[in-house]
Amino acid sequence: MPQISPFVGLLFDRSRVGPLEGVTTPPYDTISPEEQRRYLQASPHNVIRLDLGEDRPGDDGTRNKYRRASEQLREWRAQGILIPTPRPAYFPYEMRFILHGRRRRIRGLIGAVELEEWGGSIVPHERTTHGPVEDRLRLIREIRANLSCIHAVFFEPSPPLADLLERAGRTEPLAEALDEEGVTHRLWMADDEEGVGKALAGQTVLIADGHHRYAMALAYRDEMRVAQGPGPWDRTMMLLMDAAAEDPPVLPYHRIVRAGAPPLDGTRVRDLQEVLDQVDDEGLVFGAVTREGGELLHRVARLEGEPPTVSALHRLLLDGRDGDLAFTPDAVRAEDAVRRGQAEAALFLPPTTAARIRSVIDRRETLPQKSTFFWPKPRTGMVIRPLDPPE
Secondary structure, X not given: OOOEEOEOOEEEOHHHHOOHHHOOEOOHHHOOHHHHHHHHHHOOOOOHHXXXXXXXXXXXXXXXXXXXXXXXXXXXXXXXXXXXXXXXEEEEEEEEEEEOOEEEEEEEEEEEEEOOOOOOOEEOOEOOOHHHHHHHHHHHHHHOEEOOOEEEEEOOOOHHHHHHHHHHHOOOOOEEEEOOOOOEXXXXXXXXXXXXXXXXXXXXXXXXXXXXHHHHHHHHHHHHHHHHOOOHHHEEEEEEEEHHHHOOOEEEOEEEEOOOOOOOOOEEEOOHHHHHHHOEOOOOEEEEEEEEOOEEEEEEEEOOOOOOHHHHHHHHOOOOOHHHEEEEOOHHHHHHHHHOOOOOEEEEOOOEOHHHHHHHHHOOXXXXXXXXXXXXXXXXXXXXXXXXXXX
């Protein structure tokens, strides 16, 4: 891993904005238009106004959602809505949740990680596309801040990090929020008394969530180096997690095939629940829903190859078809698209593991776009890393 550094963060003043549930959001690329409207209505200080503002009639090159976000951030800082931490720090982060009836907790450390080109000690596992990178680039040019954490995992144990997280967890958090999915997010501020930054320097990091934001950060760094030289844009805000110790859940993105359903064989089963009960990453078993004669047909089928299943599915059935696909982690939503006639098929994938994704990287391969849904996701707005003025 490149150098990880503490930073001065911006935190919402809860005496001014109230509970953090009203001003924080999930990552921008998981928010539907309906959810966007709900967050805009939740509070005049919701971070959605910075991260995913509205397009308005008459917007142009001089007046648009990116400029409005920049003005809003300046106002909130000037008014004390967002206040800086008293010193540069690391930010231990914890998410508590229930999955499959089991209470879970995963933890990591938020810091400013030095950017490097893909393929060194920071590696991707999914492909990126131009549109989302350009959107995030237009935003950071105006707002000059990291609003949300890139989520990354590593695979070699780090006792100093484990000790730091354990100590932090025994104290009252600096910030806490309960999200819409029942996940409790907790944030602390910590100094690097045990040399955690140095201990993590030898790790290889896998981007779990935030490939487009990392690609944007590289592009912005290159722009700013030409314009102003080295600066805070040489690093980006990242949540680092020990995948072996924390075992973060890796849920699937299901495929909605809008047109031209691939040939589908397999065993017919009763309903969507039976599909989801039978999909299996180790056995390369996926599910499908199609509509025939006004009736929904549910199937499960087995693929040939090596896991993860999503790689085999794209190689054998969906190669070159990304333009025909939509992606969702919500299986009911995928099935409903077929029921409503909005899609010809829905393909259902099993959960996988961070270790299995690492095996793809070790084979010098990448997964298709929207292959994994690391969950839970760190909450946008728990801490913001400003880039201007330089740290």
